[in-house]
Amino acid sequence: MKFKSKLAISIVAAIAASTSAFADDHSQNGPKWDLIEVGYVEADIDDFDSSPSGFSGAFSKSLGKGFYLTGRYRDVSEDVVAFGQSVELDVSQLSLGAGYSLHVTDTTDVYGQITYENLELGASGAGGSDSEDENGFGAEIGVRSMLTEKFELGAKIGYLDVADESETTFGASAYYYVTDSLAIGATYEMWEDVDFMGLNLRYAF
Incomplete structure (x- = not known):
């Protein structure tokens, strides 16, 4: 099994200096950065008759002065003939x-943001199995905006590099806050030959 999409990098330089027009701390009316998410995810793989699905999880934790930690895990699988x-x-x-x-x-x-990336691809069946486990790094720049007190939109562009293969990625998201802390949302991420669609439940704290 060959899976061309790997992961990659493109770092942010445009946000290095803040001016008097920009504040360092997050606005109370802006997007929330302390959050955890769980959800359903489905992948659509080009040139391969497969749409594996599974689960995802993510978190973000602010450290003050605009800095934050972030993490995400997703796993999709499907039985094919x-x-x-x-x-x-x-x-x-x-x-x-x-x-x-x-x-x-x-x-x-x-x-x-910059990230450490691990991508694992596997196939098993008929008494045998094969897997590929590769590490790399990535980066992305993006924007998140509260269009109303309850509705958030986001967009991002990234560049991923894993196993000496790289590509540019694009993504978008929309979340609706049912309460001040609980939101439901949809995400879309496009790689060179695979798309990820997700439905998530978010808790902001």
Whole structure:
């Protein structure tokens, strides 16, 4: 099994200096940075008749002065028939890193982050199995904005590098806060030959 999409990097330089127009701390009306998420995720793999699905989890923890820690894990799998045999495909991704965010208005933050990346691809069936476990790094820049007190939109662009293979990624998200702390949301992330769609439950604290 060959899976071209790996992971990669593109670091943020545009947020290095803050001016008097930008404050260092997050605005109370802006996006929340202390949060945990769990959800359902589905992958759509180009040139491969497969749409594995599974679960995801993520967290973000602010450290003060705009700095934060971040992490994400997702795992998708599916049983397919190949050469007359039933085979289980499995793809998992772990991201751990840190970033910096800056609110440019009372309701909008821009951010940049760098992450350690681990990508594991596996196939098992017919009494045999094979897997590939690769490490690398990544970075992304993005924007998160509270359009209203309850509705948040986000967009990001990233560059991932794993096993000497790199690519640019794009993503978007939308969350609706049912309460001050609880939100439901949808995410979309596009790699070169695979798309990830997610439905998440978020708790902000």
